[in-house]
Amino acid sequence: MSACATLAVLAALTMRQIGFWHDSVRLCEHAISVEDGDYVRALLGATLIAEYRYAEAEPHLQLAVRFAPERAEHHNNLANVLLHTGQFDRAAAEQSIALRLAPNDISVAETMGRILFQQANYGGALQQFSHAVEVGADKAAVATALNDMGASVASRGQPSDAEPLIRNAIELNPSLVQAWRNLVLVLADQGRRDDAAKALQDAIQATGLQPQYEDLSSPPQ
Numbered sequence: 001m002s003a004c005a006t007l008a009v010l011a012a013l014t015m016r017q018i019g020f021w022h023d024s025v026r027l028c029e030h031a032i033s034v035e036d037g038d039y040v041r042a043l044l045g046a047t048l049i050a051e052y053r054y055a056e057a058e059p060h061l062q063l064a065v066r067f068a069p070e071r072a073e074h075h076n077n078l079a080n081v082l083l084h085t086g087q088f089d090r091a092a093a094e095q096s097i098a099l100r101l102a103p104n105d106i107s108v109a110e111t112m113g114r115i116l117f118q119q120a121n122y123g124g125a126l127q128q129f130s131h132a133v134e135v136g137a138d139k140a141a142v143a144t145a146l147n148d149m150g151a152s153v154a155s156r157g158q159p160s161d162a163e164p165l166i167r168n169a170i171e172l173n174p175s176l177v178q179a180w181r182n183l184v185l186v187l188a189d190q191g192r193r194d195d196a197a198k199a200l201q202d203a204i205q206a207t208g209l210q211p212q213y214e215d216l217s218s219p220p221q
Contacts, residue, residue, distance in 0.1 A: 041067065042074055049077070054084045065094075072102035076111055083115055091115045104135045110142075117149055122161055125149070126168055133172065143173035151182055159186035174206045181212045 041064040048057035061078040068074060075098035082091035095112045102108050113128035129142050150165035163186050169179040180203035187196035200216050 039064075042077065045077055045081070049081065054081045057081050058085070069097075070101065072098045072105060072108060075101065076105075076108050079111055079115065083111070083118065088115060088118045092119065106132050106135055106137045109135065110137065110145075122149075122153065122165060126164060130168070139172045140176075143169040143176050143179065146172070147176060147179040147182060150179075150186070154182065154186050154189070159189035162186045163190075177203075177207050177210050177212050180207060181216065184213075184216050 041060045045057040045061040045064060048054070048060070058078070058081050061074065061081055064071075064074040065078055075094050079091045079095040079098060082088075082094060092112075092115050095108070095115055098105075098108045099112055109128045109132035113125045113132065116122075116124040116128060126146070129137075129146060133139055133142055146165045147169035150162040150169065152162075153165065154162035163183070166179055166183045166186060169176055170183060173179070180199070184196050184199045184203065187199055196216075200213060203210075203213060
């Protein structure tokens, strides 16, 4: 083979490899064609999740579980995909396995909390997020998540169900202004004007007088 021909072949091979590395999904698919296994399937699934391609990720994560059923992270990732695609019962079943395998894993506990929330099991969700904090989850991040969940429940016309979520958010992060505001609102929505006024006083004492409180001076009847 001539020198020019050799260079042309090497250039073609180089460009082909650059193509694999340029596209993470293609790279994983290439790796699978060489040697399949739970690690590369999980990596491809995670790559697809990062691109919000949940339905495409599901079969690869199912294979990862099949290859290595003892690995909690595979069950956790599959449960997350099922959660994002609205398959809440399947997600809960998958995450129960992850919890059994890794009962003190922060991500596993938080994922189960989100699943239970979607199933309207708010007490169970609180238990899982509380456990996540016990094993080292960031309190401020969990507080924000619980406050957002409480606000979501309140927006559906369920202030009494929202209240425990929001109160737990405040307990974890007493400086979370939006949670204090939400607490005042859900108490007022329940007709508990005295409790709402007291919560506003507590909010101001905890965080100072904030712009978010300006329209709460007279909670609605």
